[in-house]
Amino acid sequence: MSILLIDTSGPEAWVALVKDGEILSEHTWLADRLLAVTLLEKIDDLLEECRISVSDLKKIAVVSGPGHWSGLRTGIVVASVLAGAAGSKLVDLGLPRRKDELIGAVGGAESVDAVLVRYT
Secondary structure (H helix, E strand, O other): OEEEEEOOOOEEEEEEEOOEEEEEEEEEEEEEHHHHHHHHHHHHHHHHHHHHHHHHHHEEEEOOOOHHHHHHHHHHHHHOOOOOOOOOOOEEOOOOOOHHHHHHHHHOOOOOOOOOOOOO
């Protein structure tokens, strides 16, 4: 099962493509005020590297905060739109955590209809 993970809770953003609990590829970058421009580019690069299309994603998981309001909102909107377009399950990962904890949390997580921003 292919899963896209998105964490935009801080100035450093992270996206990863996970399959069967293993990271296939990941990107971390200092997004800060350029997140709205760079997030989709990084996701596109990630999918291209792994030769996976958006429609192949079974889950799209996003960290909902606490964190920076604009970053969280951008990540949640992108995750929601991609999940809707791909027919994927949307997963709210809640609090920002270490990468291995996020990967472990997404496997058994229930899908949601909407993600609420939890900003500081």
